[in-house]
Amino acid sequence: GAVVSQHPSWVICKSGTSVKIECRSLDFQATTMFWYRQFPKQSLMLMATSNEGSKATYEQGVEKDKFLINHASLTLSTLTVTSAHPEDSSFYICSAPAPDSNQPQHFGDGTRLSIL
Amino acid sequence: AQSVTQPDIHITVSEGASLELRCNYSYGATPYLFWYVQSPGQGLQLLLKYFSGDTLVQGIKGFEAEFKRSQSSFNLRKPSVHWSDAAEYFCAVAPSGGSYIPTFGRGTSLIVHP
Numbered sequence: 001g002a003v004v005s006q007h008p009s010w011v012i013c014k015s016g017t018s019v020k021i022e023c024r025s026l027d028f029q030a031t032t033m034f035w036y037r038q039f040p041k042q043s044l045m046l047m048a049t050s051n052e053g054s055k056a057t058y059e060q061g062v063e064k065d066k067f068l069i070n071h072a073s074l075t076l077s078t079l080t081v082t083s084a085h086p087e088d089s090s091f092y093i094c095s096a097p098a099p100d101s102n103q104p105q106h107f108g109d110g111t112r113l114s115i116l
Numbered sequence: 117a118q119s120v121t122q123p124d125i126h127i128t129v130s131e132g133a134s135l136e137l138r139c140n141y142s143y144g145a146t147p148y149l150f151w152y153v154q155s156p157g158q159g160l161q162l163l164l165k166y167f168s169g170d171t172l173v174q175g176i177k178g179f180e181a182e183f184k185r186s187q188s189s190f191n192l193r194k195p196s197v198h199w200s201d202a203a204e205y206f207c208a209v210a211p212s213g214g215s216y217i218p219t220f221g222r223g224t225s226l227i228v229h230p
Contacts, residue, residue, distance in 0.1 A: 006159070034217060043206065043220040044160075093159055097216065102167065104150055104216045109159035 003027065004096050006108030014116055015086060021079045021111045023050075023094030029074035030096035034105070035067075038091040047092075050077040084115045118143040118209045120221035128227040129197050137192040137224050139181075139207030148216055149190040150208040151181055154223075160206065166190065167212075177201070202228040 003026045011019055023033055031052045036044040048069055049057040056069035066088070068080040081088050091112050095105040119142045129135055141147060148167050152160040164175025171183040181192045190207060204225050208218035 041223075041225075043222045046217065046219075049217075091157075104148070104162060104165055104210070105218065107152075107160040110157075112157060 004094060004106045004108040006094055006111055008111060009109060010112045010114075012114045012116065013084065016083055017115075019081045019084055019113060021081075021092055021094075021113075023077045023079070023096070023108055025075045025096045025106075028096075028099040030077075031074060032097060033071060033077040034095045035069065035077075035079050036093045036095070038093060038110075040091075044093060050079075052077075081113065084113070086115045089113055089115045118147060118211065118219050120207050120209050120219055122205075122207055122221035122224050124224045125222070126225045126227060128229060130229045131199050132196050135192075135194045135197045135201070135226070137205050137207075137226070139190045139192065139221060140188050141190065141207075141209045142188065143209055143211070146185065146212060148210040148212055148218075149181075149183060150210070150218060151175065151179070151190070151192045152206045152208060152220075153177075154204045154206065156203075163192070163205075197226075197228055199228045199230065202226055 005024045007022045033050040035047045037047050038044045047062045050069045050071040052071045071077040091110050093110040094108045121140045150165045151163040163179050164173045166173045166183045173181050179194050204223045206223045207221040210216040210218045
């Protein structure tokens with residue numbers, strides 16, 4: 001069935017490093033993907049909508065220059081956290097609309113980002 | 117804009133006991149409603165969804181939820197909880213039609229005592 005694969009699942013890096021997270025739709029195409037951020041013990045907050053072949057749409061309060069989103073193909077969206085700092089540490093989850101219009105979003109397994 | 121309220125941050129039950137997790141939503145029309153479960157460090161797993169039709173929805177792992185329009189609620193229930201059900205549970209609402217971009221509640225942490 002339709003699956004969303006997210007990589008890496010966990011990354012630890014030094015402050016100032018840029019980190020790229022990949023979100024792939026397996027066995028289906030996704031012209032739109034979504035990126036969420038989840039702080040510990042909190043809900044998922046939509047950060048941005050990734051659009052294939054065009055600019056991403058960011059939610060209010062999300063820094064576009066900090067969180068770069070690229071949707072270069074119909075199966076891949078990437079989120080790059082630029083010059084990451086400890087406050088960027090979080091759990092990031094992507095999702096894609098299911099190919100069946102009667103089904104909800106398919107979610108990736110998330111990426112835990114820890115900035116030292 | 118839609119919103120979701122999960123009034124209980126934590127719920128503690130004994131294994132084998134029944135469970136009800138509360139969810140209230142705010143939306144101008146009949147929304148699409150979802151319950152997801154998240155184990156620590158994991159992604160989201162869809163338990164069940166309501167789009168239309170029968171207001172009592174059956175899901176995976178023995179869960180069910182009932183949509184009550186008059187109360188704007190979509191409470192999740194399970195008759196007998198297992199220790200493996202301990203996790204974070206999220207209720208979500210999405211506008212009917214469109215790409216089903218959900219708005220999530222804050223989540224309810226389920227603790228199961230042996």
